[in-house]
Amino acid sequence: MFDNSSNPWDRRKFLGAVLGSSSAVFGLVAPDKVLAARLINTATNYRHADYTRYVFGVNGPLDYKSFTLDNPSRLVVDLTQTEMNRVNIPPAPAGSIVSDVRVGVRDGYNLRIVFDLKAPVNPRLILLPPGDGQGYRLVVDLPHDKATTLVARDVADPDSKPKIQTQSTFRDLVIAIDPGHGGKDPGAIGHRGTKEKHIALDIGRRLRDMVAATPGLKPVMTRDSDKFIHLRGRTAIARNAKADLFISVHSDAFRVTSARGASVFCLSQHGATSEAARWMANRENEADFVGGASISDHDQDVASVLLDLSQTKTLENSLDFGHRVLGQIGDITDLHSRRVQQAGFVVLKSPDIPSILVESAFISNPQEEARLRTAAYQKEIARSILDGINTYYAERAPEGTRYAML
Numbered sequence: 107m108f109d110n111s112s113n114p115w116d117r118r119k120f121l122g123a124v125l126g127s128s129s130a131v132f133g134l135v136a137p138d139k140v141l142a143a144r145l146i147n148t149a150t151n152y153r154h155a156d157y158t159r160y161v162f163g164v165n166g167p168l169d170y171k172s173f174t175l176d177n178p179s180r181l182v183v184d185l186t187q188t189e190m191n192r193v194n195i196p197p198a199p200a201g202s203i204v205s206d207v208r209v210g211v212r213d214g215y216n217l218r219i220v221f222d223l224k225a226p227v228n229p230r231l232i233l234l235p236p237g238d239g240q241g242y243r244l245v246v247d248l249p250h251d252k253a254t255t256l257v258a259r260d261v262a263d264p265d266s267k268p269k270i271q272t273q274s275t276f277r278d279l280v281i282a283i284d285p286g287h288g289g290k291d292p293g294a295i296g297h298r299g300t301k302e303k304h305i306a307l308d309i310g311r312r313l314r315d316m317v318a319a320t321p322g323l324k325p326v327m328t329r330d331s332d333k334f335i336h337l338r339g340r341t342a343i344a345r346n347a348k349a350d351l352f353i354s355v356h357s358d359a360f361r362v363t364s365a366r367g368a369s370v371f372c373l374s375q376h377g378a379t380s381e382a383a384r385w386m387a388n389r390e391n392e393a394d395f396v397g398g399a400s401i402s403d404h405d406q407d408v409a410s411v412l413l414d415l416s417q418t419k420t421l422e423n424s425l426d427f428g429h430r431v432l433g434q435i436g437d438i439t440d441l442h443s444r445r446v447q448q449a450g451f452v453v454l455k456s457p458d459i460p461s462i463l464v465e466s467a468f469i470s471n472p473q474e475e476a477r478l479r480t481a482a483y484q485k486e487i488a489r490s491i492l493d494g495i496n497t498y499y500a501e502r503a504p505e506g507t508r509y510a511m512l
């Protein structure tokens with residue numbers, strides 16, 4: 107790992123050349139006889155709706171301390187006797203609170219990582235111990251504090267150099283649309299033979315077109331044809347697309363044909379709790395959750411704290427979003443339940459994507475089945491969901507999104 111033949115002067119020159127750039131590859135060599143105790147071997151980042159997370163893989167427990175600075179806002183993390191081992195810190199994610207990350211060496215063997223920030227933050231640092239083939243990881247969470255607006259601050263603070271952000275730097279909010287069932291799974295079937303999977307896809311496509319036509323929103327479909335997708339595959343598509351919201355579209359069925367009306371579901375608390383247990387037991391999910399690193403099963407406390415924080419907020423947001431959609435749907439049709447209902451639906455279990463399931467009507471009710479087949483009703487349902495999205499984001503579009511600027 108160490109190249110002791112390197113000339114220290116060359117090394118210093120190299121350091122000088124790379125400081126200030128977060129995309130450079132760091133291949134630092136320890137000075138003679140002062141070998142660093144710790145090596146950072148990996149660096150990943152991930153932009154959550156509420157924070158940007160950096161995860162540094164390190165070859166052992168490390169001593170670190172951190173502090174924040176203002177004008178300009180920075181987070182400084184000092185790591186004792188630590189080096190970067192040919193690690194490429196990825197550029198700050200679009201729309202993140204972080205503008206750049208710089209790395210430097212202090213006293214010859216201590217590492218300083220400086221996060222240049224667009225606004226002051228209260229960072230959260232956690233050292234995760236090893237497990238599941240992963241070593242120690244230092245997790246740095248930088249919340250996107252809504253109270254500190256990037257643009258407003260830049261303009262208001264006379265000491266800071268005004269930065270004009272162009273429209274193109276703001277990201278679109280990604281709306282995942284999940285037409286239920288598909289392929290070998292027809293879903294519920296009405297008396298006239300109408301299959302739920304076809305109705306769900308029709309409504310999903312109409313919603314997709316409406317979302318695509320709304321500035322600041324971008325649709326992603328979990329399926330756009332009559333194909334079968336596993337439930338977990340659906341949430342995976344949303345996660346990979348970094349979805350901000352997830353909407354599963356269905357139509358209801360009951361043995362009594364008189365059952366009628368639309369409803370909206372969110373995940374139940376029990377569903378969330380059991381999902382937390384499942385996530386803790388599933389390495390793949392954990393890896394996803396901490397942004398590419400994995401949480402060890404020796405570290406359930408830290409991991410469950412992280413997961414719980416995210417889940418609680420997500421469920422709160424799901425209920426708020428579901429309530430808004432239900433209100434819109436209530437204007438165009440009867441509701442089966444006037445409250446957002448909660449159940450353990452698998453597709454609603456993403457711990458960090460607010461998710462709802464819309465039962466557009468009862469396909470088992472002959473009148474509603476006939477209605478579900480009409481373009482007019484399909485459009486009305488899609489429009490109601492879109493209106494729900496708009497009222498939800500009117501109050502809480504995240505900083506850094508194009509939607510928030512419109």
Ligand SMILES: [Zn+2]
Pocket residue numbers: 286287293294302356357
């Ligand atoms: Zn269904």
